[in-house]
Amino acid sequence: MNTRKTVGILLGLAGFCLPWLVTFPGLSFPGHVTLGVFLLAAAFWLTEPVPIYTTSMLVIFLEVLLLSAEGPLCQFVRPPVAQPEVIAPTQTFRLPAGAVTSAGEVFVVRPAGNFDKLKVEVVERRADVVEVRSPAVSASTPVLSRSDHWLARYSPASYRTFFASLADPIIILFLGGCLLADASVKYRLDRALTRLFLRPVGTNPKLIVLGLLVATGVLSAFMSNTATTAMMMTVVLPLLAGLDADDPLKVAVVLAIPIGANIGGIATPIGTPPNAIALAALTKQGLSVPFVKWVLMALPIVAVTLVLSWLVLLKLYRPRTRELKIELGGAFDRSPKAWGLYVVFGLTALLWFTENQHGISSNIIAFLPVVALPMFGIVGKKEIHALPWDVFWLMAGGISLGTAIKTTGLAEWMVGRVEWSALGGFAIMAGLALLSFLLANFLSHTVTVTLLAPIAVSVGAVAGTATGFDLTTALIAVAVASSYGMTLPISTPPHAIAMGSGVIQTQHLVTAGGLIGIVGMALVLVMTRFFWPLFSR
Amino acid sequence: MKPIFILCIEDEPEVLEAVVRDLAPFEARFPIESASSVAEAREVVQDILSRGRLGLVICDHILPGEDGVSFLVSLHRDPRTAGTRKVLLTAQAGLSDTVKAVNQADLNHYLAKPWRREELHAVVRAQLTEFVLQHETDLYPYLTLLDAARLGERIRQQPLPADE
Secondary structure (H helix, E strand, O other), X not given: OOHHHHHHHHXXXXXXXXXXXXXXXXXXXXXXXXXXXXXXXXXXXXXOOOOHHHHHHHHHHHHHHHOOOOOHHHHHOOOOEEOOEEXXXXXXXXXXXXXXXXXXXXXEEOOOOOEEEEEOEEEEEOOOEEEEEOOOOOOOOOEEOOOOOHHHHOOOOOXXXXXXXXXXXXXXXXXXXXXXXXXXHHOOHHHHHHXXXXXXXXXXXXXXXHHHHHHHHHHHHHOOHHHHHHHHHHHHHHHHHHOOOOOOHHHHHHHHHHHHHHHHOOOOOOOOHHHHHHHHHHHHOOOOOOHHHHHHHHHHHHHHHHHHHHHHHHHHOOOOOOOOOOOOOOOOOOOHHHHHHHHHHHHHHHHHHOHHHHOOOHHHHOHHHHHHHHHOOOOOHHHHHOOOHHHHHHHHHHHHHHHHHHHOOXXXXXXXXXXXXXXXXXXXXXHHHHHHHHHHHHOOHHHHHHXXXXXXXXXXXXXXXXXXXXXXXXXXHHHHHHHOOOOOOOOOHHHHHHHHOOOOOHHHHHHHHHHHHHHHHHHHHHHHHHHHHHHHO | OOOEEEEEEOOOHHHHHHHHHHOXXXXXXXXXXXXXXXXXXHHHHHHHHHHOEEEEEEEOOOXXXXXXXXXXXXXXXXXXXXXXXXXXXXXXXXXXXXXXXXXXXXXXXXXEOOOOHHHHHHHHHHHHHHHHHHHOOOOHXXXXXXXXXXXXXXXXXXXXXXXX
């Protein structure tokens, strides 16, 4: 066990215990518990003493144990109760002084174990007892003897809510996308499309670099960035055999793949997990962003940064050779099952892009490939087993953490510490996006957005009134900014694959990735200021 | 990552030079060592194993002192070089020697002198691809030089690296 892991575990445990030992004024007891879970998860996600998806599973387990109505904490904590004492026949009762709030309310215990808040008439208030009159109180209905007890104010969610985060509609959307991508890999649709994209660019090395950026970007909008990079590397690396050992074109070609994949992932809700997490947070707030709306919001920045990447790569690594012949094998598969895939893929994409016309949520449409592909034998058990379940769990942990933070009042408490309205809407959104960009350079992009989405939503709850703050813009900015977090070789798995090719050096990645990442981030700020808020009007 | 070496054993200097020259395209990824006798080859193998792995041996049969086939047999018996791909490049190996090489050294290819350059390239590419497929998990660095179709197929089967 190395130092980082040890520190991570200690930090996580300390963070988890802190709210049990220290009482923060203004924060409910369940809020304290949630804060502990949040601090534990943040420490574990940042330092990775255990794989990140297991941290998510732990989060869900802790929430079920400590926050759900059926969990041991809510089950076994016996609130202090008192039986009303009849002192007069006219429905007048004597209660302990703590049982009645200053507003004249008592909490009556129901057989199910929950409480009903009742307004009562206070007849007389003495030092230790209160006399009240109410038709709804009787000597056989116990009331909470301390009205400030946390159970009185907390209506815990069912444990089903926390478990259900794994079947959150956004995860289903992502599941549909993943299954389509896996089937495309199986029938080599990815390879055939690559060939289609690269055919028009001919043998001009400069145009080939652009073709690679666009082809990788388009594929990665529907497939995972990592899978796209892996496939494209097997296509482009053999092309480099004929080049001089020191031709800079090699570097440009190999860099075009991970950069194109990261940028392309921004384009659709299913392009990369951060998008789906941002979308899930928005949906929870009742703000729906249809598939096609996301694409319209994201496409301009994707197109501009792809072209900028092309210029940057050619400027930094000017090709020496005049001609690069590319001969790609791989025609379209014409077997009946492959045709089945084309039909299902086409139909799903068509329905996703016409959501405004038919009004059926893209989350529901995503279940079409999930049902149709296995049913027609286009994919089998092997592909179902090979789905990225770790990513689904990771997302589920983030979604359930968001739910807990909101329902326990932790959200309002956290952001209540800052004078948000003094900052102004754009400053808040820009700050969130910058934070996302910075974190994403060191952390997994998914973890970054998982941590920041609930914070953005909390800020939104308070700063909603600040001039120019728009929650949709804020969350999209956070998600998109994370995709530009590619300045370091460790930043993303596509970068790691590109480094593994042995063709490029760390300095190449830092120079090109850094430059493009920072330009992209600047564009995110421009979009946040001028473009994305237009969609909320 | 430990480098994968190619070892060429040939007693005639001009022929050795020609083999090494023809293998030049592979040198970017696979360092090439040479020896002119079995005794020298054994020393070179020890040196290679201290720095990396022995991926491919291209060996003449008739050599001063010990012959090439018995050297290949001894390489095959050593667990550290049992997986090394073995190619006999010779004009004078008789049937019995060749049979011994196949049966006892698990000979992978027999290449007759004089060889054609393209032929040697194809044999070396196929053998190194086989070695890499059997002994390496990170295949991307070899896509440029070796059989990309076979390596690419394996990459498709492999699990992808961590989450995005």
